[in-house]
Amino acid sequence: MQHRITLNPVGATLEAAHGAALKDILFEHSVEFPCGGQGRCRGCRVRTISGNLEINDAQRERLTEAELKDGWRLACQCHVEQDTTLELRQWDAAILTNETAFSFTPQDGIGVAVDIGTTTVVAQMLDMQTGAVLGVRTGLNPQARFGGDVMSRVQTAVAENGAQQLQEVILRQVGALLHQLTTSARVAPESVRRVSLVGNTVMHHLFCGIDLTPLSAYPFEPVNDGLQTMSAASLGWDSVPDAVIEFLPCMGGFVGSDILAGLLATGLHRFERPSLFVDLGTNGEIVVGNRDRILCASTAAGPAFEGARISMGMRAASGAIWKVARVGDSEEITCEVLGNAEPTGLCGSGLVDAVAVALELKQIKPGGRLIKGDSLPLRDPVEISQTDIRELQLAKGAIAAGIKILLKQWGTTSEDLEHIYLAGAFGNYIDRNSARRIGLLEFDPDRVQPVGNSALLGAKVALFAGEKGSDEQQEILSKSTHISLTADPEFQDIYVDCMGFHQPV
Secondary structure (H helix, E strand, O other): OEEEEEEEOOOEEEEEEOOOEHHHHHHOOOOOOOOOOOOOOOOOEEEEEEOOOOOOHHHHHHOOHHHHHOOEEEHHHOEOOOOEEEEEOOOOOOOOOOOOOOOOOOOOOEEEEEEEOOOEEEEEEEEOOOOOEEEEEEEEOHHHHHOOOHHHHHHHHHOOOHHHHHHHHHHHHHHHHHHHHHHHOOOOHHHEEEEEEEEOHHHHHHHHOOOOHHHHOOOOOOOOOOOEEEEHHHHOOOOOOOOEEEEOOOOEOOEOHHHHHHHHHHOHHHOOOOEEEEEOOOEEEEEEEOOOOEEEEEEEOOHHHHOOOOOOEOOOOOOEEEEEEEOOOOOOEEEEEHHHOOOOEEOHHHHHHHHHHHHHOOOEOOOOOEOOOOEEEEEOOEEEEHHHHHHHHHHHHHHHHHHHHHHHHHOOOHHHOOOEEEEHHHHHHOOHHHHHHOOOOOOOHHHEEEEEOHHHHHHHHHHOOOOOOOHHHHHHHHOEEEOOHHHOOOHHHHHHHHOOOOOOO
């Protein structure tokens, strides 16, 4: 028996078999499952407009009685039993690409740069003779159905057949994007000479079939086999049959090839004075270095910056409050919503803004405690809770502590930094004044330079590097040292101190 499922506000209608898992159906329509569909979070909430979805113990634990009565359900816990109309909280995801110009030596043929992120995948096709962008394709990383963060996927990978499943779905996804690019750009498949891929350490290992067991337990040091070169045939990619496929090497620990690509894009390794590179996300990566030496580290910031584990959190998509500001010197606030839609939640940049404004209005104590009540209303029905504030404190404390420790170990100070680069989608949207106010980035906001999707730009640079990898890549790796932040005897004290919302001097 088939049932009809109608999805609002996207206006899609689809057929599903009786008893089918709603999770499998909705993932194809950009609904994410941050906890891997285990019913441990609220990230996959949907609301039933008509029809009915079952309620189990996991939903009673995560949703209030009022929410359940109003039709809210956890999609990961439901199955299709009848015709149903659903309201989706997540849609129209904005995936960050990069159109920045860069220097290169012209070559024959076509190249494709691919950034495999934990949540999204971006592929960009270039004419290697002119550098012109011939096409861009983006999509969700299908591995997200196994968990929204890297450690969930590590746990899945080390289980029986888990790694193979995760590898197969990402190979199919990237292969499909390549097929779409060659078709839409009307490019002959045999003209694609190179495909350059980057990603964090877990994405790198899963794609390349490298054992993730070392990353599943302390000291979290992965197998690092350098540049991975593959043939299109070995990956089943018929749309680029003659292309050389290269996945750039990782830098150490959870600092992946996406950060190596970020350094290629910014040129940090060529400067005389030290510079700082920060990529904010579930796993925050930090680099301090110059032309002589480079220190890199990662810290488990948690998913607060991406809206996960926040009571009304969501990605930066339509319906998300992404900016909160104070109206003059009054106590009134304004909220900007992506997609010019009614608010349904808030993303990481909105959370940072909201807390920064609340601190200015003295609605939150420097220690993080709300002055009144246990929630802070923003724009109906969106509010942030005391638990949300604590999640942000944990995330921003980890990043701030990591920056301080890396600067200390390098032997420099923030005042001596030539450049301060902020990478990634979150870094592209965050208000730098708000980031400074909460103690996330304790720098003059004018000194912080957002560099967008530097991983994709670096992957494009790598396309022109030659089949044995770039000397520049090897130069960066040879002068880089991976630092374990938790091994620093001062880490715990610095981390605890950085959790507070103390006004920067």
